Amino acid sequence: MAATDDATDPAMRPLIEAVEREFGTMMLKARDSLRERAAAIDTRLHPLGYKVVSVLANSGGQQQAAVAEALQVDKAMMSRTVKQLEEYGLLVRTPDPADGRAMLMTLTDSAATRYRESVSAARALLYERLAGWGADDVARFADLLARLNASGPSSGASPGA
Numbered sequence: 001m002a003a004t005d006d007a008t009d010p011a012m013r014p015l016i017e018a019v020e021r022e023f024g025t026m027m028l029k030a031r032d033s034l035r036e037r038a039a040a041i042d043t044r045l046h047p048l049g050y051k052v053v054s055v056l057a058n059s060g061g062q063q064q065a066a067v068a069e070a071l072q073v074d075k076a077m078m079s080r081t082v083k084q085l086e087e088y089g090l091l092v093r094t095p096d097p098a099d100g101r102a103m104l105m106t107l108t109d110s111a112a113t114r115y116r117e118s119v120s121a122a123r124a125l126l127y128e129r130l131a132g133w134g135a136d137d138v139a140r141f142a143d144l145l146a147r148l149n150a151s152g153p154s155s156g157a158s159p160g161a
Contacts, residue, residue, distance in 0.1 A: 037118040041111060042088050048073065048081050053090060053107060057115045061106040063096060085111075 031047075038050035045053070048071070055067050062070075068078035082105060085091045090111035093103040107115065130138050 033122065037122060040118040040121070041114040042090060044084075044088060045090070046081075046084075048077070049085055049088075049090075052078075052081055052085060052105075053111060053115050056091065056105060056107045057112055057119075061094075061096075061104040063099075063102050064093075064105060065102075067105065 034047045034050060038045040038047055041050065041053060051071055052067055055070055056062060064078055064082055065075070068075055071078075073081075082091065082093070086093065089108055091105050091107050093105050096102040096104040130141075133141070
Protein backbone atom coordinates (compact mmCIF):
# COMPACT_ATOMS: atom_id res chain seq x y z
CA MET A 1 0.00 0.00 0.00
CA ALA A 2 1.22 3.55 -0.73
CA ALA A 3 1.67 5.95 2.17
CA THR A 4 -1.43 7.91 1.14
CA ASP A 5 -3.43 4.69 1.11
CA ASP A 6 -2.21 3.86 4.63
CA ALA A 7 -3.37 7.26 5.88
CA THR A 8 -6.94 6.58 4.73
CA ASP A 9 -6.96 2.94 5.87
CA PRO A 10 -9.47 2.68 8.76
CA ALA A 11 -7.23 0.15 10.52
CA MET A 12 -4.45 2.77 10.67
CA ARG A 13 -6.56 5.38 12.46
CA PRO A 14 -6.36 3.86 15.97
CA LEU A 15 -2.69 3.07 15.48
CA ILE A 16 -1.86 6.63 14.48
CA GLU A 17 -3.99 7.96 17.34
CA ALA A 18 -2.01 5.78 19.75
CA VAL A 19 1.23 7.20 18.35
CA GLU A 20 -0.19 10.70 18.73
CA ARG A 21 -1.10 10.06 22.39
CA GLU A 22 2.37 8.70 23.13
CA PHE A 23 4.01 11.66 21.41
CA GLY A 24 1.85 13.98 23.51
CA THR A 25 3.00 12.25 26.66
CA MET A 26 6.61 12.32 25.49
CA MET A 27 6.39 16.04 24.70
CA LEU A 28 5.02 16.81 28.16
CA LYS A 29 7.82 14.81 29.75
CA ALA A 30 10.38 16.52 27.50
CA ARG A 31 9.08 19.93 28.57
CA ASP A 32 9.36 18.93 32.22
CA SER A 33 12.85 17.56 31.60
CA LEU A 34 13.89 20.82 29.95
CA ARG A 35 12.70 22.77 32.99
CA GLU A 36 14.59 20.42 35.31
CA ARG A 37 17.76 20.71 33.25
CA ALA A 38 17.44 24.50 33.24
CA ALA A 39 16.99 24.53 37.02
CA ALA A 40 20.09 22.36 37.42
CA ILE A 41 22.08 25.16 35.83
CA ASP A 42 20.33 28.01 37.66
CA THR A 43 16.98 27.92 39.44
CA ARG A 44 15.97 31.17 37.70
CA LEU A 45 16.76 29.85 34.21
CA HIS A 46 13.77 29.43 31.92
CA PRO A 47 13.61 26.96 29.02
CA LEU A 48 14.64 29.47 26.33
CA GLY A 49 17.64 30.40 28.44
CA TYR A 50 18.55 26.73 28.64
CA LYS A 51 18.31 26.44 24.86
CA VAL A 52 20.66 29.41 24.45
CA VAL A 53 23.09 27.81 26.90
CA SER A 54 22.81 24.58 24.94
CA VAL A 55 23.58 26.26 21.60
CA LEU A 56 26.60 28.00 23.07
CA ALA A 57 27.80 24.84 24.82
CA ASN A 58 27.62 22.88 21.58
CA SER A 59 28.96 25.48 19.17
CA GLY A 60 31.17 27.80 21.18
CA GLY A 61 30.99 31.56 20.93
CA GLN A 62 28.21 32.91 18.74
CA GLN A 63 26.72 36.24 17.83
CA GLN A 64 23.31 36.90 19.34
CA ALA A 65 21.64 37.08 15.90
CA ALA A 66 22.98 33.65 14.93
CA VAL A 67 21.61 32.08 18.11
CA ALA A 68 18.25 33.80 17.62
CA GLU A 69 18.09 32.43 14.09
CA ALA A 70 19.10 28.92 15.17
CA LEU A 71 16.38 28.89 17.81
CA GLN A 72 13.86 30.73 15.62
CA VAL A 73 13.32 33.41 18.26
CA ASP A 74 12.69 37.10 17.65
CA LYS A 75 15.46 39.57 18.44
CA ALA A 76 13.65 41.23 21.35
CA MET A 77 13.07 37.91 23.14
CA MET A 78 16.68 36.91 22.53
CA SER A 79 17.93 40.24 23.84
CA ARG A 80 15.97 39.86 27.09
CA THR A 81 17.17 36.28 27.49
CA VAL A 82 20.82 37.20 26.91
CA LYS A 83 20.55 40.03 29.45
CA GLN A 84 19.19 37.56 32.03
CA LEU A 85 21.92 35.04 31.27
CA GLU A 86 24.51 37.75 31.84
CA GLU A 87 22.85 38.77 35.12
CA TYR A 88 22.88 35.15 36.26
CA GLY A 89 26.60 34.91 35.47
CA LEU A 90 26.06 32.27 32.78
CA LEU A 91 27.43 34.09 29.75
CA VAL A 92 29.70 36.94 28.81
CA ARG A 93 29.79 39.11 25.72
CA THR A 94 33.02 40.23 24.15
CA PRO A 95 33.79 41.97 20.87
CA ASP A 96 33.77 39.53 17.96
CA PRO A 97 37.30 39.46 16.54
CA ALA A 98 35.86 38.70 13.09
CA ASP A 99 33.42 41.65 13.22
CA GLY A 100 34.32 44.52 15.54
CA ARG A 101 30.75 45.86 15.43
CA ALA A 102 29.26 42.65 16.84
CA MET A 103 29.49 40.95 20.19
CA LEU A 104 30.35 37.30 20.69
CA MET A 105 28.48 35.42 23.42
CA THR A 106 30.26 32.65 25.30
CA LEU A 107 29.39 30.64 28.38
CA THR A 108 31.17 31.17 31.63
CA ASP A 109 33.22 28.21 32.82
CA SER A 110 30.68 27.60 35.58
CA ALA A 111 27.75 27.56 33.14
CA ALA A 112 29.59 25.21 30.78
CA THR A 113 30.33 22.83 33.64
CA ARG A 114 26.74 22.86 34.90
CA TYR A 115 25.46 22.32 31.36
CA ARG A 116 27.71 19.28 30.85
CA GLU A 117 26.51 17.89 34.19
CA SER A 118 22.86 18.34 33.17
CA VAL A 119 23.50 16.58 29.86
CA SER A 120 25.32 13.77 31.62
CA ALA A 121 22.44 13.30 34.08
CA ALA A 122 19.87 13.25 31.27
CA ARG A 123 21.95 10.76 29.29
CA ALA A 124 22.27 8.52 32.35
CA LEU A 125 18.48 8.58 32.80
CA LEU A 126 17.91 7.68 29.15
CA TYR A 127 20.45 4.90 29.40
CA GLU A 128 18.71 3.60 32.53
CA ARG A 129 15.34 3.62 30.78
CA LEU A 130 16.60 1.85 27.66
CA ALA A 131 19.20 -0.50 29.16
CA GLY A 132 16.65 -3.25 29.79
CA TRP A 133 15.35 -3.19 26.24
CA GLY A 134 18.10 -5.12 24.56
CA ALA A 135 20.37 -3.95 21.78
CA ASP A 136 18.02 -4.96 18.93
CA ASP A 137 15.11 -2.99 20.38
CA VAL A 138 17.24 0.10 21.00
CA ALA A 139 18.67 -0.08 17.48
CA ARG A 140 15.18 -0.47 16.01
CA PHE A 141 13.91 2.44 18.12
CA ALA A 142 16.79 4.65 16.93
CA ASP A 143 16.12 3.65 13.32
CA LEU A 144 12.41 4.42 13.61
CA LEU A 145 13.07 7.80 15.20
CA ALA A 146 15.59 8.63 12.47
CA ARG A 147 13.07 7.59 9.83
CA LEU A 148 10.37 9.75 11.41
CA ASN A 149 12.71 12.73 11.76
CA ALA A 150 13.81 12.41 8.14
CA SER A 151 10.24 12.31 6.85
CA GLY A 152 9.12 15.74 7.99
CA PRO A 153 10.14 19.34 7.52
CA SER A 154 13.19 20.54 9.40
CA SER A 155 12.42 22.62 12.46
CA GLY A 156 15.86 24.17 12.70
CA ALA A 157 18.48 23.54 15.34
CA SER A 158 17.74 21.30 18.24
CA PRO A 159 20.91 21.51 20.34
CA GLY A 160 21.36 19.07 23.22
CA ALA A 161 17.90 19.85 24.57
